[in-house]
Amino acid sequence: MDSHGSSLNRSQSLASGLEKSSPTWKRSHSHSSSTLSSSRQIIKDWEVIDDLQVELQAGGDNPPDMTAPGICEGYLLKRRKWPLKGWHKRYFVLEVGNLRYSKNQQDVSRGRVQGSLDVSLAVMSINKKSNRIDLDAGNILYHMKAKSHELFYIWVTKLQAHRLYRKHEAAAQLHSGFLHTPSHSAAAGRAQRNGDVSSAGTADSAGAPAGVPPSGNTAANSKVSAWLQQSQDQDTCVQELNRCNLDLSEINGLIQRLQMLEASQTLTNGDLKRIISIQNLSLEKPKKPRSAKIWGHSRTLSRVEALGMPIRGITKSLSSSHLGSSPNLGASASSIPDYVFSQLSPTATSPEGKKIQQDICAMSLRVIASLKKVHETLSQERQKLQEVWETNNFHQSNTLAEAAAARHLSHGPSSVADSAAEYFDASDDVLCGSSSEVSDESGLSDGSTTNSEPEEGHASATRKYRASISRTPNCVLPKSTGRRTTLPADCPDNSHVGLMAILYNNIGKDLARVSMPAPLNEPLNLLQRLCEELEYSELLDTANNTPEPYQRMVYIAAFAISGYSTATFRNRYKPFNPVLGETYECHREDRGFRFLSEQVCHHPPISACHADSDNFSFWQDQRWKNKFWGKSLEILPTGMVNVTLPRSGDHYEWNKVVTCIHNVLSQQRYLEHYGEVTIRNLKSNVCTCKITFVKSRYWGSDTSKNEVQGTVLDQSGSVIHRFGGLWHEGIFCDTLPTPKCVWKPNPQPKDHLLYYGFSTFAMELNELTADLEPLLPPTDSRMRPDQRMLEEGEVDEADRKKDDIEEFQRERRKELAKRGEEHVPRFFKKAKDSCGRDVWLSNDTYWKLRENPGFAKTKNITVW
Numbered sequence: 001m002d003s004h005g006s007s008l009n010r011s012q013s014l015a016s017g018l019e020k021s022s023p024t025w026k027r028s029h030s031h032s033s034s035t036l037s038s039s040r041q042i043i044k045d046w047e048v049i050d051d052l053q054v055e056l057q058a059g060g061d062n063p064p065d066m067t068a069p070g071i072c073e074g075y076l077l078k079r080r081k082w083p084l085k086g087w088h089k090r091y092f093v094l095e096v097g098n099l100r101y102s103k104n105q106q107d108v109s110r111g112r113v114q115g116s117l118d119v120s121l122a123v124m125s126i127n128k129k130s131n132r133i134d135l136d137a138g139n140i141l142y143h144m145k146a147k148s149h150e151l152f153y154i155w156v157t158k159l160q161a162h163r164l165y166r167k168h169e170a171a172a173q174l175h176s177g178f179l180h181t182p183s184h185s186a187a188a189g190r191a192q193r194n195g196d197v198s199s200a201g202t203a204d205s206a207g208a209p210a211g212v213p214p215s216g217n218t219a220a221n222s223k224v225s226a227w228l229q230q231s232q233d234q235d236t237c238v239q240e241l242n243r244c245n246l247d248l249s250e251i252n253g254l255i256q257r258l259q260m261l262e263a264s265q266t267l268t269n270g271d272l273k274r275i276i277s278i279q280n281l282s283l284e285k286p287k288k289p290r291s292a293k294i295w296g297h298s299r300t301l302s303r304v305e306a307l308g309m310p311i312r313g314i315t316k317s318l319s320s321s322h323l324g325s326s327p328n329l330g331a332s333a334s335s336i337p338d339y340v341f342s343q344l345s346p347t348a349t350s351p352e353g354k355k356i357q358q359d360i361c362a363m364s365l366r367v368i369a370s371l372k373k374v375h376e377t378l379s380q381e382r383q384k385l386q387e388v389w390e391t392n393n394f395h396q397s398n399t400l401a402e403a404a405a406a407r408h409l410s411h412g413p414s415s416v417a418d419s420a421a422e423y424f425d426a427s428d429d430v431l432c433g434s435s436s437e438v439s440d441e442s443g444l445s446d447g448s449t450t451n452s453e454p455e456e457g458h459a460s461a462t463r464k465y466r467a468s469i470s471r472t473p474n475c476v477l478p479k480s481t482g483r484r485t486t487l488p489a490d491c492p493d494n495s496h497v498g499l500m501a502i503l504y505n506n507i508g509k510d511l512a513r514v515s516m517p518a519p520l521n522e523p524l525n526l527l528q529r530l531c532e533e534l535e536y537s538e539l540l541d542t543a544n545n546t547p548e549p550y551q552r553m554v555y556i557a558a559f560a561i562s563g564y565s566t567a568t569f570r571n572r573y574k575p576f577n578p579v580l581g582e583t584y585e586c587h588r589e590d591r592g593f594r595f596l597s598e599q600v601c602h603h604p605p606i607s608a609c610h611a612d613s614d615n616f617s618f619w620q621d622q623r624w625k626n627k628f629w630g631k632s633l634e635i636l637p638t639g640m641v642n643v644t645l646p647r648s649g650d651h652y653e654w655n656k657v658v659t660c661i662h663n664v665l666s667q668q669r670y671l672e673h674y675g676e677v678t679i680r681n682l683k684s685n686v687c688t689c690k691i692t693f694v695k696s697r698y699w700g701s702d703t704s705k706n707e708v709q710g711t712v713l714d715q716s717g718s719v720i721h722r723f724g725g726l727w728h729e730g731i732f733c734d735t736l737p738t739p740k741c742v743w744k745p746n747p748q749p750k751d752h753l754l755y756y757g758f759s760t761f762a763m764e765l766n767e768l769t770a771d772l773e774p775l776l777p778p779t780d781s782r783m784r785p786d787q788r789m790l791e792e793g794e795v796d797e798a799d800r801k802k803d804d805i806e807e808f809q810r811e812r813r814k815e816l817a818k819r820g821e822e823h824v825p826r827f828f829k830k831a832k833d834s835c836g837r838d839v840w841l842s843n844d845t846y847w848k849l850r851e852n853p854g855f856a857k858t859k860n861i862t863v864w
Contacts (some may be wrong), residue, residue: 044599046503048630049124049160066360067278071152073105079143087145090806091284094119094158094575097166099135105284119159120166124155125632127704133159136630138663139696150336151283174211240370247367252361258356281343317624337814352530356432362674384720409578431571462724464706469730472741481590483764487523489793491573494519498664504629515806516574522756523791525576525781527584527597527623528765530609533563534618535761537591537611539743544615544645550688550720551736553712556643556652557679557689557723558731558743561708562691564659564673565745568728571661571671574626576787578607579809580823581863584613584781585846586765596846600825602813606639608828608840617644621840622656628664635659640833654679657693672696672705682834687720693727766791777855779863786864805864812863826861 072094076100077087092101093108100116102108122137132151148154227855393819497517536559543555578599586595593616597609600621608621620641627634637656645649657675674695680688694707708731709724723733723742732746749760768782776782786805789798825844833839849858 007261023500045127045129047126047128047691049126049156049163056560067165068096068156069277070280072158072281072283073108074151074171074281075147076101076155077145077147079145090114092144094155094162097162097169099159115140117515118166120163120170124159124163126152128152135159135628136495138666140632141629148337150340152321154281154283154336154340155844156278157273158281226545230614237250237374240374240377244367244370244374247363247370251363254356254360254363258353258360262608279343281340285337310588341692346406377506377701383729404436415646431475438544448836462709462726463731464734465723465725466729468732468734469738469741469744470723472730472744474733474744474747481764484767485760485763486751487763488791491522491756492790492793494573503633503664515803517788517796518551518790518802519575519789520574521790522570522573522758523576523766523787524758525578525582525584525600525609525764525784526605526610526622527578527582527781528619528624529575530586530597530607530610531586531595532566532597532759532762534586534591534593534611535566535746535759536562536743537593537613540613540616540618540643541592544647547648549648549650549681549684550712550714552648552650553652553679553687553689554721554723554733554736557691557710557712559643560641560654560677560679560747561691561710561727561731562743564657564727566759566762567671567673568658569748570756571669573756576784578606578781579805579863581779581826581861582781582784583777583779583827583846585776587851594847595829596842598825598827600828600830600840602823603852606843608825610828610842615647616643618642618647619842631659631663631665633664634660640837640839649683651682653682654678670705677710687715687716774856775850775854777858778860784864808864819825 025581073092075089076092078090081521085244090101090103091105091108092099094739097118098116099119100108100113102112102114108115117135117137117140119135122135122140122142124131125134125136128149131146131149133142133146133152133155137146142157146155229315266300302695330579338580381388425863494517497519499520502516539555539559539562543552543559546552580599580602582599584595586598588594589656593611593613595609595611597607600606600608606621606623609619611618618641620639622637622639625636625638629637636658640653641654642651642653654677657673657677659671659673660673661669663669672695673693675693676689677691678690689710689712691708691710694709696705696707705727707724708727711719711720712721714720721733721735723731723735725731728745731742733742742751746759746761749763752758755763766782766787768788773782781787785803786798786801789795789801813823825840827843829838829843831839831841849855
């Protein structure tokens with residue numbers, strides 16, 4: 001276990017090592033890092049714990065120490081499931097490599113666990129400045145924070161010890177085929193002890209007098225009389241307890257001798273870490289017991305002092321010994337809290353110390369044997385008392401059972417959600433940080449119960465929705481729209497790209513500011529991705545022509561959900577990041593709308609868009625943050641989506657949910673959305689809508705993924721409509737006058753996986769025809785050379801051109817800064833919405849300039 005003590009000193013960030021392993025793409029990444037000092041600071045703060053390097057350095061020819069690390073438990077702050085929700089306090093228990101948690105200690109002890117994680121299968125990252133620990137197992141991500149640096153030091157040491165132990169255990173099982181671990185032995189011992197007690201109880205029950213239990217007070221009195229006559233000697237328990245008292249006194253003396261022996265030893269920092277790894281620790285501060293009068297003063301006795309076991313010798317020894325501060329954590333014995341330090345008992349290594357330990361074990365076995373006899377005796381007496389109680393309350397119990405059965409028949413069977421509410425109805429204590437802290441943190445899921453998980457009773461409704469959707473025929477697409485149905489070239493193979501080096505160099509960093517190689521991109525950018533949300537604009541046409549407000553809200557909700565269906569097959573590549581001043585237009589006469597988007601800001605990156613139609617107006621400005629947490633990549637959007645309908649005059653507004661790509665470094669990656677969407681009508685409070693994108697459970701099947709459920713509520717909060725389904729298969733509403741599938745995605749084109757997983761609509765977005773090219777401004781995304789080269793299969797040329805464009809953008813920003821100027825968006829203006837938030841609205845000049853005099857005759861900025 002010495003490797004645990006030194007592993008944190010030798011752990012290092014994977015940035016340098018991984019960067020060396022992938023020199024091909026080091027150049028493009030360095031462009032971003034050289035210009036962003038704040039991003040470099042984030043990389044320094046976060047550190048990936050490399051257990052493999054520690055194992056190689058500390059292993060040598062000696063076999064690994066298979067001593068099971070001790071249990072560690074206590075409260076930590078844990079990031080809530082999806083962003084902007086702050087932290088909440090949770091009780092964690094780390095035992096034999098398994099980390100589980102719940103709301104409090106009582107729930108954990110009763111088996112009410114909200115989540116669990118095998119720490120050996122997770123990437124572990126730490127942030128010493130903020131006392132943060134992140135564990136990313138691909139499909140589960142825990143963001144944890146310790147209240148103090150000392151507790152952070154202990155948790156990191158414990159986690160590392162358990163990770164190495166589990167890896168050594170797996171290696172031993174691989175070579176020998178079977179390994180009886182200490183944890184299994186302990187479990188077997190506990191089972192054996194429980195079996196002894198159960199057998200004793202069984203024997204006693206067998207010896208109990210048989211027959212029909214009499215009823216009434218007379219029978220009960222006679223039963224008590226017989227019980228007292230059959231009881232064993234009343235002094236048996238007293239004698240055994242006196243013997244236990246003597247043995248405990250002797251154990252106390254042995255412990256004091258052991259402590260005096262340990263006090264003379266000099267402990268190093270590695271010894272302290274080894275002790276922390278081995279000992280069972282409770283990091284929850286104990287409540288103060290009643291004060292005791294000592295020497296005329298009132299002071300509180302600790303639990304150890306109350307048992308007569310002084311710890312001053314160990315405390316003084318450890319505090320005065322030479323403990324070099326860890327360069328990574330900087331903790332020492334003197335800084336560890338007293339209630340934690342009192343649990344640290346260094347293991348003696350001298351022969352005398354081992355002899356004392358053997359004596360303590362022998363005396364402890366005697367105490368256990370005595371207490372076992374007392375327990376058996378009390379169990380037998382309790383069994384007899386239980387029989388008397390059951391006899392006295394036999395008829396009363398039958399009456400209560402009949403009443404409960406009657407209530408059950410009258411009210412119907414209780415739902416799973418009702419039973420869950422009985423035990424988990426306590427409100428969460430949310431600890432909200434500052435706005436800057438919240439905005440920088442992740443919302444990745446971890447399997448805990450939050451707002452993104454609906455009631456268990458809705459699972460059957462989701463199955464019904466899915467069955468109804470599957471029976472609905474697919475939409476019939478027009479045979480020909482005059483637009484292309486394939487791309488000029490297939491998507492490239494990017495398996496040679498050092499993705500691991502790029503991502504691990506930027507753990508916890510906003511990937512929107514990281515330069516990525518061109519093979520990792522798809523030939524669309526974020527401005528065009530905004531246009532993809534209008535693929536099912538016919539839902540807005542239907543909503544505008546629906547007079548009933550509650551049904552109209554159902555179609556608005558279906559449109560909000562439909563925008564996520566484009567991501568079903570799009571987890572292999574990322575869109576291009578637009579450069580400052582880049583624009584994109586999409587005029588679709590066949591669909592009845594015209595769309596415009598512009599990159600209005602670069603730091604932070606903000607994309608604004610506006611679309612007009614005879615049936616609706618659609619606009620939004622979105623800010624994306626892309627963060628990598630070891631095995632998962634998440635996309636956190638901010639900003640609101642707005643839709644107005646001219647016929648009713650309604651103005652709808654809603655937020656977006658988190659998108660997460662799990663197992664991003666493996667071939668089994670998958671994508672999901674989770675969180676809540678709230679749709680409000682700013683012109684009327686007649687109804688609102690709440691949509692829940694369900695976080696897939698760790699133990700759930702593939703059929704339970706991508707669930708989405710929603711309700712339309714009136715002013716009083718009563719449910720008017722319910723709908724649900726899967727965001728990649730469709731939405732069904734069974735509360736409409738005619739239940740029907742409200743929306744179902746269009747079928748994917750043939751060989752869509754060869755073309756980046758694009759839908760038919762997505763393939764049309766970057767098409768540049770001869771009659772369209774003269775009408776576009778030179779800033780349009782269709783004119784972007786690196787994106788066009790990638791679409792045509794010129795991957796190497798696209799990568800070089802991408803670097804040139806990014807360098808040109810940096811030089812352009814420097815020139816503006818030298819002149820003291822800022823970039824002014826051409827087609828959008830900054831304003832305030834009804835809530836006082838900054839928004840970007842169209843200035844209604846684009847289409848006028850396009851028509852007269854045309855962009856070929858206007859002054860345009862150069863963006864590439």
